[in-house]
Amino acid sequence: MRRFFPALLLFLALPGAGQNKLLEMSDKLDQLEKQDFQAALDKARLCTLRRDYDCAESALAKAAKSAGSAADRSSLTRGRLALYEEKEEEARELREAEERRLAAERAERERIAREEEEERLAEEREAEARRRQREMEEESSSPSESTAAMLTRYIQQKAAENAAILNKLNRDTAAAFAETNRRLAAQQAERDRARRDADEREADRRRQAARERDQRQAAEDRRLAAERRENERRAAEAREREREAQDRRDRAERERIAAQEKAERERQLAQQRADRLEQERRDKAAEQAERTAYLQRMAREIQLGVGKCPDGEGHYYANGTMPRGGKEVxxxxxxxxxxxCPGSNIVSRGVADNFVGLSGCYGDTYKIEPRPACKVSEVRIRVVKVTEGCK
Known part of the structure; x- marks a missing residue:
């Protein structure tokens, strides 16, 4: 309201054309803010779907700065609710995944325990069989009973023992399976109960959120209605004061014209500064382009050679000449x-610093290191690039 009231006074003080122009500028600003708001809201929705919560919260904060109408604020509230719901959904998925992992671990432990128990029983059966075999061998040497009778008694006893062991194994296995099924059923029942509780809590949360949204919307509608009434009252007071203060309007008109003229002068000065800076930029770019072209031409046209000088050490020296003609940039x-050297992969690289193009041993000479292994007349030399010197 503090921003609205001075703008209203200025609007009433303008002539008809000025009011239309101000309205057009206001509409354009509203459109730009609406576009910024919608772009930020769309980005928040995309970030929410990707579960990039920092990005979504940043976009919603940006959208909040451009929310100007009740519809915008309602859309902003829906965006925040969608972000909250997506976070809850991700947490629920993580909980369910953890429950599935724990159930799989329990089932694996139970399977390993059953296998270990079966191995233990098998070992006991094998030990008992070995013991009975020894007893049978000892009894076979006794003269009191015939071999056929002892064998018959052993077979009967062994069959009874095997039947007892098998019955015990079957009972233990059935009990283990029953216990596993009971645990799985209990776990599934617990998961179902937890899921129902979670669904009920989610439904309660959604209903509560809907009630809170309705309450906030109703409060917002009441606030907007009161704001409209206050605006209408202030506008009526402003019109009344305008009719009673014609002289103040005239002064405001003169000040407006002076402000426009000042703004125009400042705009012209700013334009002149911008034009001058642009010209300076173009001049620098042209100068740089000319320097680059000059260096490229030098790299193409400078002729280098290789020779020896009376240094007493047999070094090879590079020298050369500058191209003729053209502007020295x-x-x-x-x-x-x-x-x-021809056919060799060994390359000697160097830089002819501050090259001026005076060939010969008493001109520009640059020692080539390492010295090529071929004759000086066979050495091949080429210009790689030319850069600015005297640095």
Missing amino acids: VSCIDVHYEAS
Whole structure:
């Protein structure tokens, strides 16, 4: 309201054309803010679907700055609710995944326990069989009973023992399976109960959120209605004061014209500064382009050679000449070169610093290191690039 009231006074003080222009500017600003709001809200929805919560919260905060109407604030509230619901959904998925993992671990432990119990019983049966075999061998040497009778008694006893062991194994296995099924059923029942509780809590939360949204919307509608009434009252007071203060309007008109003229002068000065900066930029770009072209031409046209000088050590030296003609754009250059022998992969690289193009042993000479292994007349030398020198 503090921003609205001065703008209203200025609007009433303007003539008809000025009011229309101000209205057009206001409409454009509203459209831009609406576009910014919608773009931020769309980005928040996309980030929410991707579960990039920091991105979504940042976009919603940006959208909140551009929310100007009740519809915008309602859309913003829905965006925040969608973000909250997506976070809850992700948490629920993580909980269910953890429950499935724990159930799988319990089932694996029970399977391992059953296998270990079966192995233990098998070992006991094998030990008992070995013991009975020894007893049978000892009894076979006794003269009191015939071999056929002892064998018959052993077979009967062994069959009874095997039947007892098998019955015990069957009972233990059935009990283990029953216990496993009972645990799985209890776990499934617990998961079903937890899911029902979660669904009920989610339904309660959604209903509560809907009630809170309705209450906030109703409060917002009441606030907007009161704001409209207050605006209408203030506008009526402003019109009354306007009719009673014609002289103040005239002064405001003169001040407005002066402000427009000042703004126009400042705009012209700003335009002149911008034009001057743009011209300076173009001049610098042209100068840089000219320097680059000059260096590229030097790299193409500079002729380098290789020779020896009376230094007493047999070093090879690079020298060369500058091309003739053309404008000298760069006063000092460095010539980067490569020298090698025919058929060799060994390359000697160097830089002819501050090259001026005076060939011969008493002109520009640059020692080539390492010295190529071929004759000086066979050395091949080429210009790699030319850069600005005297640095």
